[in-house]
Amino acid sequence: MTKINKAIAVIEKPFSLDVLDYMINNSEIFDRLEKININQQERDINEKMSEIMTVLQNPI
Secondary structure, three states: OOHHHHHHHHOOOOOOHHHHHHHHHOHHHHHHHHHHHHHHHHHHHHHHHHHHHHHHHOOO
């Protein structure tokens, strides 16, 4: 995923180009937002794994 795509993925929409430019060019904020995005992806994976384990433990 490119830097601009990562920035777009974590900012609230609709957004202005000024906000997008600020987010991309402010590395501290960008790094913090990227960590939030990664943490959300990890939570999503954990939720899916939990659902899979439930299905596997309770076959039809």
